[in-house]
Amino acid sequence: MLTLKDCMDYCDITxxxxxxxxxxxxxxxxxxxxxxxxxxxxxxxxxxxxxxLSDIVSDAMTRGRLDKAEHxxxxxxxxxxxxxLA
Numbered sequence: 001m002l003t004l005k006d007c008m009d010y011c012d013i014t015x016x017x018x019x020x021x022x023x024x025x026x027x028x029x030x031x032x033x034x035x036x037x038x039x040x041x042x043x044x045x046x047x048x049x050x051x052x053l054s055d056i057v058s059d060a061m062t063r064g065r066l067d068k069a070e071h072x073x074x075x076x077x078x079x080x081x082x083x084x085l086a
Contacts, residue, residue: 011037
């Protein structure tokens, strides 16, 4: 039986990406992990996750949370590297 971690490894997504998606969408991490695994299978899904991470950066900057914005930018860069758009 595959675990969620096995699926995340197969889809090349990180715990941080899942946690940030869960935070943005206000859903449990377990559900976010499944959603992100499915989303990264298509270019449109990668765009959805990219927009989510971008929104978190913008929100953090607006709130003056530059440390969080910097962290999410790092996670976002890793995500884009693993899941480049054509």
